[in-house]
Amino acid sequence: MMNRREFCKKTMIVAGGLIIPLSALEVFNPRRLYAEKNDKGKVRWVFLVDVHKCVGCGFCVKACKIENDVTWDANVTRTWVERYVITRDGQTLIDSPKGARDGFTSQKIDQAHAGLKDVKPEDIAKGFFVPKLCNHCDNPPCVQVCPVGATYQTQDGVVLVDRTWCIGCGYCVMGCPYGVRYFHPQLHVAEKCTLCYHRLSQGMKTACVDACPFGARRVGNIRDPEDPVTKIITTEQVNVLKEEFGTKPQVFYLGSSMEVK
Amino acid sequence: MKNHVWRPLFIVLAIVAGILITRTLLVPDDFGIGERGYMYGWHRKSNEAEWKKYPVKYKTATVCIECHKDKYDDIKDSPHGSISCENCHGPNYDHPKDPLGLNIDRSRGLCIRCHAYLPYRDSARAKIPGIDPVKHYPQAECIMCHYPHDPTKSNPKHRNPEVKS
Numbered sequence: 001m002m003n004r005r006e007f008c009k010k011t012m013i014v015a016g017g018l019i020i021p022l023s024a025l026e027v028f029n030p031r032r033l034y035a036e037k038n039d040k041g042k043v044r045w046v047f048l049v050d051v052h053k054c055v056g057c058g059f060c061v062k063a064c065k066i067e068n069d070v071t072w073d074a075n076v077t078r079t080w081v082e083r084y085v086i087t088r089d090g091q092t093l094i095d096s097p098k099g100a101r102d103g104f105t106s107q108k109i110d111q112a113h114a115g116l117k118d119v120k121p122e123d124i125a126k127g128f129f130v131p132k133l134c135n136h137c138d139n140p141p142c143v144q145v146c147p148v149g150a151t152y153q154t155q156d157g158v159v160l161v162d163r164t165w166c167i168g169c170g171y172c173v174m175g176c177p178y179g180v181r182y183f184h185p186q187l188h189v190a191e192k193c194t195l196c197y198h199r200l201s202q203g204m205k206t207a208c209v210d211a212c213p214f215g216a217r218r219v220g221n222i223r224d225p226e227d228p229v230t231k232i233i234t235t236e237q238v239n240v241l242k243e244e245f246g247t248k249p250q251v252f253y254l255g256s257s258m259e260v261k
Numbered sequence: 262m263k264n265h266v267w268r269p270l271f272i273v274l275a276i277v278a279g280i281l282i283t284r285t286l287l288v289p290d291d292f293g294i295g296e297r298g299y300m301y302g303w304h305r306k307s308n309e310a311e312w313k314k315y316p317v318k319y320k321t322a323t324v325c326i327e328c329h330k331d332k333y334d335d336i337k338d339s340p341h342g343s344i345s346c347e348n349c350h351g352p353n354y355d356h357p358k359d360p361l362g363l364n365i366d367r368s369r370g371l372c373i374r375c376h377a378y379l380p381y382r383d384s385a386r387a388k389i390p391g392i393d394p395v396k397h398y399p400q401a402e403c404i405m406c407h408y409p410h411d412p413t414k415s416n417p418k419h420r421n422p423e424v425k426s
Binding site for chain 1: 292295296297300301302303304305308309312313314315316317318319321343344345347348352370373374375377379380381382383384385386389394
């Protein structure tokens with residue numbers, strides 16, 4: 001007959017003996033733990049833009065427009081490239097003619113109603129190009145404001161629009177602080193960057209990433225610690241746009257400047 | 262209780278039932294809270310598959326190489342090697358079935374996307390040889406002198422990176 005002391009002792013030995021080999025098999029990788037902290041899925045798409053590498057050729061915009069059947073001549077685009085010219089007297093001039101669909105081929109900066117502005121090369125302190133696209137935020141305000149559930153976020157973090165379900169109220173177009181949404185000129189529904197969901201789900205990269213000859217645009221999975229894009233985001237100085245809005249944007253910028261908003 | 266008290270209640274109940282019936286008829290079966298929860302997840306689940314089915318038009322160079330290995334070898338080590346085939350030759354769609362041939366953009370406008378000189382010293386644009394499109398042989402197409410697959414093979418007489426505005 002086993003007494004209580006014996007029983008407790010043996011139970012602890014057996015339970016401890018079972019636990020030790022299980023925990024010994026688990027090797028803790030702090031970066032994997034960090035990547036998987038708040039998550040259930042294995043994929044979370046993120047985008048990385050290297051401002052230093054962009055030359056403003058606009059091949060990304062052209063490829064996006066063709067790949068996603070974005071109306072070519074209407075003044076709408078899912079992604080665009082902005083030119084920033086900062087003059088020596090502190091002025092910041094920004095333009096993006098046709099969303100840089102045909103690139104930047106002129107030194108004249110389009111200032112809308114103020115006309116084309118020609119800045120003398122000796123007056124330019126710095127000039128650079130910034131590609132922009134949907135930030136596929138972790139807290140997407142455009143999704144939150146949709147009254148019918150036509151726009152939503154997938155488990156892998158891509159914000160999409162259900163074209164058959166959108167009623168065209170335009171709340172999301174207003175709600176996006178980055179101005180990436182617009183109305184489809186023919187379908188009259190809200191439109192936005194899908195992060196080429198059809199390509200990503202086949203293991204391809206987005207059309208803009210494939211079109212960029214300079215590697216200025218990259219797409220990656222932040223949940224995979226071995227992904228080169230994740231390595232850059234976790235180890236180098238990256239920036240996001242309008243962090244103060246609390247949207248947790250997932251497009252990261254390398255080499256961005258304070259003039260970029 | 263008297264009839265005039267019950268009557269409006271029946272009308273209200275009928276309206277509520279009507280709304281509920283219309284709702285079940287209109288809302289698709291797979292509409293619901295997705296993986297992203299109550300705040301960001303409401304959607305029609307089958308729409309995800311609809312977006313995944315969207316046709317891919319840019320098939321990337323890996324598809325081009327299958328038939329055009331010679332052209333790939335021609336460009337791969339040149340300064341233009343990083344440019345995707347489809348940037349100039351146009352998207353693949355279902356080539357060679359549909360379309361049979363691709364519409365190649367040989368225009369000046371394509372070349373000056375990168376090679377129009379812009380005076381931004383710190384941007385990557387400054388590292389690319391640039392010309393002033395208005396002054397540099399505006400009457401000619403670039404490819405009349407320059408070989409697009411390998412610009413180093415061009416006629417040196419016509420290649421002058423120093424031409425600036």
